[in-house]
Structure formats: C-alpha cells, structure tokens
Amino acid sequence: MKPSLSLGRALRGSATVLAFLLILAPILIVVVAAFSPTDYFEFPPPGLSLRWFVEFFRLDNMRNAFVLSLELALLSATLATVLGTLGALFLARRRGVIAGLLQSLFLAPLVFPTIILGLALLLLYKTVGMPVFPGLLLAHCVIGMPYCFRTVLASVQALDPSLEEAGQSLGAGPISTLFLVTLPLIWQGVLSGWLFAFIVSFGELNTALFLSGPGLTTLPIEIFSYLQFQGSQLVIAAAAILILVLGVLPNSVVRWTQRSGNVVPVAAGIATPITAVSNP
Amino acid sequence: VLHIQLAHYFAVDTFVACFAAAALFFGQRAWQRESLVDALIAGVMAGLATASKVSALMLLPVLGLAFIWPRRGRPSMSQFFDGMTAVGVALVGAFFAFRVAEPYAFLGPAVWSLRPNPQWFADKNYWTQVSSGAIDVPLDLLYSTEAVVVGLMTILLPYMVISIANTLSGLDPRYEEAAQSLGAGPIRTFVHVTLPLSTPGVASGMLLVFLLTLSAYVTITLLGGPRSKLLVSMIYDNVVSFQWPRAAALAFILLAIALALTGIIMAALRPARVQGTGR
Secondary structure: OOOOOHHHHHHHHHHHHHHHHHHHHHHHHHHHHHOOOOOOOOOOOOOOOOHHHHHHHHOHHHHHHHHHHHHHHHHHHHHHHHHHHHHHHHHOOOOOHHHHHHHHHHHHHHHOOHHHHHHHHHHHHHHHOOOHHHHHHHHHHHHHHHHHHHHHHHHHHOOOHHHHHHHHHOOOOHHHHHHHHHHHHHHHHHHHHHHHHHHHHHHOOHHHHHHOEOOEOOHHHHHHHHHHHOOOHHHHHHHHHHHHHHHHHHHHHHHHHHHOOOOHHHHHHHOHHHHHHHOO | OHHHHHHHHHHHHHHHHHHHHHHHHHHHHHHHHOOHHHHHHHHHHHHHHHHHOHHHHHHHHHHHHHHHOOOOOOOOHHHHHHHHHHHHHHHHHHHHHHHHHOHHHEOOOOOOOOOEOHHHHHHHHHHHHHHHOOOOOOOOOOOOHHHHHHHHHHHHHHHHHHHHHHHHHOOOHHHHHHHHHOOOOHHHHHHHHHHHHOHHHHHHHHHHHHHHHHOOHHHHHHHHOOOOOOHHHHHHHHHHOOOHHHHHHHHHHHHHHHHHHHHHHHHHHOHHHHOOOOO
C-alpha cells in the first residue's frame, strides 16, 4: 500500500470534521442551552441550572405530552414488534413473487411520505369514527413496524434452520419451537427492532400532526406548537429531554445488546430505510 | 454572534473588497494618467463601497490624499489644484453613487436632497452593535430557502452516509487493490473503480433523502418561516382549514411526484445492475 498523500489526508480529515460538526453542533447547542438559567436563548449560557427542566415537569401540558409520548412509544413499539416478528418469521425462508410482494408491503410505510400517511389515516379515522388514542397508536405502529420486521428478518436469516428442525424432530410443536428455540436465538433482533420502533414512535411528528386531538398531544407536537408561537427556553429543555430519551437510552441498550451478541440486528435496523429503498 | 459575523462576512465584505479594490485601482490610474474620468470612476467605486459598508468611508480621504500627492518633480500650485479638481470630481461621483445605492440614508424624494435620515444612522448604529456582539438578534439565516436546505442536509446527511457506507462495506477490496497494482493513484482508483461501484449506495441514498425531504414538514415550517410554502405545508394548511378533499388531492400529487421520481432515479442509476446483485 502506498502511503496516502498528506494533502488528501488533510482534505479527508477536514471533510470528516465538517460533517461531524454539521450533525453534532445543533444537538450540542440544544443540550447545552437547555441548562441555561436565562429567560431567553443565549449561547453560550452564562451559567448552569436545571430551572427549565423543573419548569418542564411542572407544566401540565408538557408533562402530559411527555407521558403520552412515552405510553404511545412503549405500546406501539411492543405492538409493532409482535406484528413485525410474526411477519418476519413467516417471510424469512420463503421465496417467490408473493413473498417478495409481502416484503415490499411490510417495508412500504418507510417509502411512503409520512405526511400522506397521516392525511390518509385522518380521512379514514373520520369516516370510521376512531377515537384519538387508538388512532395514534395504530399510526405509530404502522410507522415503527418496518424496523422490527427488518431487524428480525436479518436475525432469522442469519439463523441456522437445522436448529429449528432439531427442535421439531424432538417433538416440539410449532409454538413451543418458536418460544423455546427461535425466540431465544433471535431475541437481540427482536429487542433492537423494538428499540427502533420506540425511537421512531417517540420522535414521530408528521402523522401525529394530523391525528393528535385536543388534550392528547405527543411531545414532538407540543414542542412544535410551542416553537411556532413562542420560542422560549422551555422548548429547548423539552427538546433536550427528547434528545436524551431518544439518543442516550436506546444507545446504551444497543451497546449492551452488542456486547452480548452479534451486531447483525442493529446494523439491519439502522439500514432499514436503505434496504426499503434499494429493493422495492 | 459568530453566525452573524459570518453572514456579514459573506454578504458584505465581498462587495466592500471588490468595490474598494476597484476604487484603489482607478484611483491609482487617475493618479498616473491625471485623468478626470478615472477619478470619477474611482469616486463612484468608493461611494459603492461605502454604501456596502460604512467603514469603507475611510477610502475617501485615502483617495483624496493620493490625488493631491505630488506626482513627479517639485510640488507646484497647479499640480495641487489639478489634484483638488480630481478629488472634487471623485467626491461628487462617490456622493451620487452612495445616494443611488443607499437612498434610505437621505430624506426627501429628490436625488440631490442632502438632508440625512436620522433613522438610517440609528439603524447603522444598531447593526454595528449587533455585529460586535453587544446586542443579540434572531439569526438572519432563519426563514430562507437556504436555511431549509442546510437544515435538511444536516438532518438527512446520516441517511446518505449509512447508505453509501453500506455499499462500500460490501465492496470487494480486491477491486481497488487490482486498480492500484495496475498503477492507478488513489484519485484514479476512486474515480474509476470505487465511485462506479458505489453507485447503488448513492442511488438508494439519494432516493431515501429525496423521499424524506418530500415529507419533511416540520423542518420546512420551522426554518422556512411562513413565507416559504411547499407542497407539504399546503397540504397541512388545507387540513387545518378543513378543506380535506383539496388536501387529499394535493397529497395525491405529492405521492405521484414521489413515485415518478423514484421510478426515474431507479431507472437512471439502475442500482441492481451495477454490481450484478440487487443489494
């Protein structure tokens, strides 16, 4: 290998730094500014205080939105994981036109512009007369399911089929094979799928914009409407909480999963949108 | 404040530098050739520079001093008067250029009206304080198409990176090694081997970013402000004002655009055929 040119190396290094700055600087600014004690946005902050976090949890609408988002994310991620896992188990070892079609169908919500999905669901719910919370839950579930589907699919495909066959030849029925053999082997895929669904649901805005009703607003919607009408420090604290929930918590769980096993499911989850696009 | 200074740098200093350089160039020519036309142009340039940035005002005394500076031989009275004429011409040119470029600085509709506008000085003072960091203002970068583009780029960059990285990690390193062993430098290897092979990743990344941009309502609304209306914001506005059939029609148009462009990108880049596999 030739040693690379120093100019090229310098260019590459500066491009990398620039890209990282572009991605990380906004997040850093939000997280740092959230600890500012001042009334209005000031960067760098003159001091550190938890004032706005206290304010965040004292305000009813913010706290309710946070709790609703959390509930919604937990429930919809669980629902999406169950559905996505079942779909992935069914499709993992099947080939053919119908299987390909079904796979595209499972991944379709990623390619479909979410704002159109929100509008479509809104029109549907109005005709059916759906109450707000189940409607939101369904929408979040639809958006999160492709992630679960992909991660579980990747781990099932990495699984040796002879293990399941061994379980069945030893007398286990399909259900006990699933619970005793398959699920213990693919739990990392299931868990990371759940995490991705959780992240997506917690940060989901485009569909919730149409579907959230009076008194039932998710945290991103609450932040968004605050930002549109008044941009106070409170919003920054709320955004920081969102970032903390979205970034730190799942990240640490992913780390823990990776340490105890393979990285296939996590990589599959991250690459889910890309695979959805590249094999439609 | 740094952003303001940067924006200021890009928006203002380029013009100031251009005009100031032109002014100095023509000033120097006027000094050499003793030509009043050049003096006039130099004055106009200096006036434009001052209109771009007030601190360019100090160009005028420099030019004036240059004009009356003795050219060759002993300084004489006639040379001094010639220089003074040049200075006068330059000043008149500078004044009219400034008057045309910054009409707000003067009161009255007439071009020759000399009464200065006090509000203009107040504004200048305010912006000076802003750019020095004494006062903080909302960023001017906000509420523009550029802001939307930069914001979306920041948000969507990871998707593109992951997409390309996905393809590159599946790339057989022997291709690159073969190219290098055949004598290609790093740049040639990249252009002729790595880049064509990474087309599938670039294509799917482009498609993904494109689709995500189409439905990026929030970023557009927050960064673009109320003035930039895109298809998604129109859909949302129609939904909020209960014109649902219209919103549905707009959504259908958006979907049609998305599908059509997806088809075009897929057909144009043919990600599945480049490497022979669909991955």
